[in-house]
Amino acid sequence: MTQRFTAHVDPHLCVGNAMCRAIAPNAFVADELGQSVATNPPGESLETALEAAASCPVGAITVTDADTGDEIDF
Amino acid sequence: MLAQFETDDLTRPEINADPWGYFGWLRENDPVHWNPVFKTWIVTRYADVNVVLRNHELFSSKIPLPPNLADEYPPIDEADWPLADDLAGYRAFIFHDRPEHLAMRQTIHRWFTPRAVEKWRTSMAARAQELIDQYREAGTMEVKRDLATPLPLLTICWMLGVPSEDAEHLYELAARVYPGGTDNHDYGGQRLRVGVEAIQKLREYFTPLLEERERDPQDDLISMIAQGETQGVYTREDALASIMILMDAGHTTTLNLISKGILAFVRNPEQWDLLRSDPDNLAASALEEILRYDPPLKMVILRYTTQDVELGGKKIPAGDSVSYVLASANRDPRAFEDPDTFDITRSPNPHVAFGGGIHHCLGAALARVSGQETFEALARNFPRLHLEREPEWMVHPVHHMVRELQIGWNR
Numbered sequence: 194m195t196q197r198f199t200a201h202v203d204p205h206l207c208v209g210n211a212m213c214r215a216i217a218p219n220a221f222v223a224d225e226l227g228q229s230v231a232t233n234p235p236g237e238s239l240e241t242a243l244e245a246a247a248s249c250p251v252g253a254i255t256v257t258d259a260d261t262g263d264e265i266d267f
Numbered sequence: 268m269l270a271q272f273e274t275d276d277l278t279r280p281e282i283n284a285d286p287w288g289y290f291g292w293l294r295e296n297d298p299v300h301w302n303p304v305f306k307t308w309i310v311t312r313y314a315d316v317n318v319v320l321r322n323h324e325l326f327s328s329k330i331p332l333p334p335n336l337a338d339e340y341p342p343i344d345e346a347d348w349p350l351a352d353d354l355a356g357y358r359a360f361i362f363h364d365r366p367e368h369l370a371m372r373q374t375i376h377r378w379f380t381p382r383a384v385e386k387w388r389t390s391m392a393a394r395a396q397e398l399i400d401q402y403r404e405a406g407t408m409e410v411k412r413d414l415a416t417p418l419p420l421l422t423i424c425w426m427l428g429v430p431s432e433d434a435e436h437l438y439e440l441a442a443r444v445y446p447g448g449t450d451n452h453d454y455g456g457q458r459l460r461v462g463v464e465a466i467q468k469l470r471e472y473f474t475p476l477l478e479e480r481e482r483d484p485q486d487d488l489i490s491m492i493a494q495g496e497t498q499g500v501y502t503r504e505d506a507l508a509s510i511m512i513l514m515d516a517g518h519t520t521t522l523n524l525i526s527k528g529i530l531a532f533v534r535n536p537e538q539w540d541l542l543r544s545d546p547d548n549l550a551a552s553a554l555e556e557i558l559r560y561d562p563p564l565k566m567v568i569l570r571y572t573t574q575d576v577e578l579g580g581k582k583i584p585a586g587d588s589v590s591y592v593l594a595s596a597n598r599d600p601r602a603f604e605d606p607d608t609f610d611i612t613r614s615p616n617p618h619v620a621f622g623g624g625i626h627h628c629l630g631a632a633l634a635r636v637s638g639q640e641t642f643e644a645l646a647r648n649f650p651r652l653h654l655e656r657e658p659e660w661m662v663h664p665v666h667h668m669v670r671e672l673q674i675g676w677n678r
Contacts, residue, residue: 215369248380
């Protein structure tokens, strides 16, 4: 069974670098200010979400276990 | 329009000494302003600067190469114009658009994430303390030469994978490259010649190194870029230009950050006392405030509209140059309360010192680590710092940079 997870972008930290949108275009989209927002679509791979989090230049992305609420380290 | 300033000449000493006077006036009176001297639109409000930063499809980073020298100000000696042909393919990753820019940046960005740069923190702190100890007895130091130049240089060399004994020589060359070298305006009309000569010397140095790393990759940035070249992501000239940008940008910006941060604290001694009361916890927010209050780059002249764009009520035609002023956006009262007050506890502090969007400063996290460790070390060592003399400001349309900063303390 795959792990259920939730990705989150901190709007106070996001600078719109869009690396996450390049790595996981289904899981992250731009809002009207050019910042990224996590969409958490069904079926998104945890590996890709963690790669997006690891690639964020300002550490704005966190990924948490949907069942326990614990942060999943990238 | 410019009654108070009479000129758009960005090389005037008063504009170099006080960018907030001229650019602040523009921000309030003509926030998207056509500068006929530099032939560029100057964007000064926080919200508009973010529009430019975050809409890379509308605002291209692909500067014309070879550069259009007829538009240069101050003028470049006409006899030197043919030298610009040498720059035709010389395009660092920051002067590319997507999709090329994404592939180029992905080749190296893993080295610059917040987590990746943490490994440098201890050595940065130790280096800062070592430099402070060297000068403690003297009671004085010239910040740029004695602290801010040697501090990041070794890190850059380790990261790139060049011997540290070559560091100073390479940096001197990198500071002269054309365009954008921090020293190049010292050479006036000769700056293209001086810049192209420096680029040629850097090419001679880095070309064999790239070839060596292609054959025998190491754990360093030049190897990553060499690999990018093998994969067709970088041309040879892209690779060389990118290495030179990493050399200069990583260095000069840190130099400005440290020297102008010290200046801000000398002029706001109560903020120094506050930092000293709890350096461990306040260094991070203090650094963000230094970045906001007096950012290393005051302005960026580096975007071209890809179509007609309306911004701040002005119609900017396709193909025009657009510049954005980080220093004025960071003091925009629409975005920051008491913007001219230096407050190291400011929160939130969404400054644009590192730009934003897809070109957000690659080295931002590294600059944060080195800056935090430097100011923490200074605060732990010196109850009070003073200026030995008022600093002179260098002439540069992009950098707001002291020529030197002689500080002192009681032994």
